[in-house]
Amino acid sequence: MTAFEAVIGLETHIQLNTTTKIFCSCKADSWNDPPNTNICPVCTGMPGVLPVLNKVVVEKGVVLAEAMHAEVRPLSFFDRKNYFYPDLPKGYQISQYDQALAFGGYMDLPIPATGERPAYIRQVNITKLHLEEDAGKTKNADGQRLIDFNRCGVPLVEMVTAPDLRSADEAAQYLIRLRQLLRWLGVSDADMEKGQLRCDANVSIRPVGADYLNPKTEIKNVNSIENVRDAIEKEIARQIREVEAGRRIQAWTLEFDEEAGVLRKMRSKETEADYRYFREPDLLPIRMDAAWKEAILVDMPELPLERRERFGQDYGLPEYDADILTSERSLSDYFEAAVKAYGGDPKKVSNYLMNDVLRMLNESGKTASQLRLTPVYLADILKLVDAGTINTSTGKSLPQKVEDSGKSPLNIVTDEGLGKVSDDAAIRAVCYEVLEENPNEVSTYKGGKDTLIGWFVGQVMRKMRGKADPTLARQILEELLK
Numbered sequence: 001m002t003a004f005e006a007v008i009g010l011e012t013h014i015q016l017n018t019t020t021k022i023f024c025s026c027k028a029d030s031w032n033d034p035p036n037t038n039i040c041p042v043c044t045g046m047p048g049v050l051p052v053l054n055k056v057v058v059e060k061g062v063v064l065a066e067a068m069h070a071e072v073r074p075l076s077f078f079d080r081k082n083y084f085y086p087d088l089p090k091g092y093q094i095s096q097y098d099q100a101l102a103f104g105g106y107m108d109l110p111i112p113a114t115g116e117r118p119a120y121i122r123q124v125n126i127t128k129l130h131l132e133e134d135a136g137k138t139k140n141a142d143g144q145r146l147i148d149f150n151r152c153g154v155p156l157v158e159m160v161t162a163p164d165l166r167s168a169d170e171a172a173q174y175l176i177r178l179r180q181l182l183r184w185l186g187v188s189d190a191d192m193e194k195g196q197l198r199c200d201a202n203v204s205i206r207p208v209g210a211d212y213l214n215p216k217t218e219i220k221n222v223n224s225i226e227n228v229r230d231a232i233e234k235e236i237a238r239q240i241r242e243v244e245a246g247r248r249i250q251a252w253t254l255e256f257d258e259e260a261g262v263l264r265k266m267r268s269k270e271t272e273a274d275y276r277y278f279r280e281p282d283l284l285p286i287r288m289d290a291a292w293k294e295a296i297l298v299d300m301p302e303l304p305l306e307r308r309e310r311f312g313q314d315y316g317l318p319e320y321d322a323d324i325l326t327s328e329r330s331l332s333d334y335f336e337a338a339v340k341a342y343g344g345d346p347k348k349v350s351n352y353l354m355n356d357v358l359r360m361l362n363e364s365g366k367t368a369s370q371l372r373l374t375p376v377y378l379a380d381i382l383k384l385v386d387a388g389t390i391n392t393s394t395g396k397s398l399p400q401k402v403e404d405s406g407k408s409p410l411n412i413v414t415d416e417g418l419g420k421v422s423d424d425a426a427i428r429a430v431c432y433e434v435l436e437e438n439p440n441e442v443s444t445y446k447g448g449k450d451t452l453i454g455w456f457v458g459q460v461m462r463k464m465r466g467k468a469d470p471t472l473a474r475q476i477l478e479e480l481l482k
């Protein structure tokens with residue numbers, strides 16, 4: 001039997017997080033607003049109005065293009081994409097066609113290892129990157145068709161990959177990395193559930209090793225990464241069944257029914273010629289001269305995948321740590337600042353971040369830069385442990401105390417008397433107490449159950465509110481129990 005491989009390309013629509021819309025000054029984000037409240041004659045397509053391009057849209061588009069290693073055109077144009085739909089009041093969408101903002105580009109996508117194969121890099125090329133306006137929303141309710149124009153004119157980047165992805169997992173990884181990148185760059189909030197990152201998937205199959213392309217189907221608007229993976233997997237399986245049964249794949253557009261988990265045929269697809277593209281006569285071309293481009297890119301950050309690589313090399317972090325610490329920009333900035341302030345083993349800083357700090361972030365909903373436990377305070381805690389001023393268990397409880405109080409670690413240690421007690425006599429007195437209060441455990445220990453020593457140490461630590469030097473406590477207990 002023939003073995004097949006999948007050939008997948010993803011078409012994404014990315015909602016840029018600008019304050020205002022692309023061609024008017026209406027508020028762009030309407031997530032919490034009632035229908036038809038952020039609209040004006042421009043975005044509702046009234047006769048006689050003129051669009052005015054929002055400069056920030058172009059700037060965010062250039063930042064994204066740069067991050068995708070795409071080439072920005074010195075001169076690009078807007079075009080009209082003509083089609084009729086009730087939520088498109090102008091009867092056309094202002095988009096870019098043959099001379100778009102940027103061209104080319106790629107992402108070197110890391111695919112994690114599984115039990116069966118090692119990790120590898122998949123290069124995903126970009127075939128299209130352009131600016132356009134969004135359309136409105138329609139919904140059916142009680143037999144009526146309702147239209148909300150709030151989303152008309154919200155700025156989008158449409159970005160399309162070449163058919164370079166080979167499995168549903170690779171497609172999911174691409175979306176995960178794209179979402180990470182968009183948030184990192186600060187160009188989009190990229191929340192799929194809010195439609196800020198939308199994805200259509202083009203799927204076909206071919207015998208493994210073939211280099212031609214078969215007819216593809218297009219899966220429309222699936223709104224979570226899990227659903228994209230699920231829908232693609234099901235579509236690959238369906239195409240293989242069809243071909244093995246001797247049938248041909250037809251170029252359908254499919255819709256994923258999330259509730260039922262099945263794909264349904266929507267329509268046969270339009271071709272580009274149906275849209276009758278022509279230059280938008282109401283807008284000037286975008287002239288991206290060197291000075292403007294330079295000004296836009298002056299704050300261009302190091303990209304997440306590059307930083308991930310560097311964290312492995314510079315700090316000797318395992319890939320697992322590097323991946324989590326670069327999952328979000330402010331967390332990775334935090335890590336570097338803490339390592340710098342500490343000056344010791346970066347892996348120790350990473351351990352604190354991956355346990356205590358991440359838990360704090362999850363619980364509070366803050367970003368790392370908003371914590372009262374600053375990188376310098378975290379480094380202070382590590383230094384206090386290293387110097388033997390506090391023991392490790394106090395070191396574990398301090399981050400939360402700093403976060404709750406906003407006080408420095410040293411102040412808390414002084415105020416609460418948390419300094420490690422290394423005074424032999426003080427610990428010895430408590431050890432006596434513990435042994436006296438627990439005669440049963442003492443005889444069990446003496447009967448040969450050595451592992452109870454940890455329990456005795458625990459009792460001493462508890463009585464001394466965690467401040468005893470645990471190594472010393474253990475030595476004394478072992479001596480007394482002989």
Ligand code: ZN
Binds near residue numbers: 025
């Ligand atoms: Zn408007």
Ligand code: MN
Binds near residue numbers: 013132158
């Ligand atoms: Mn589009």
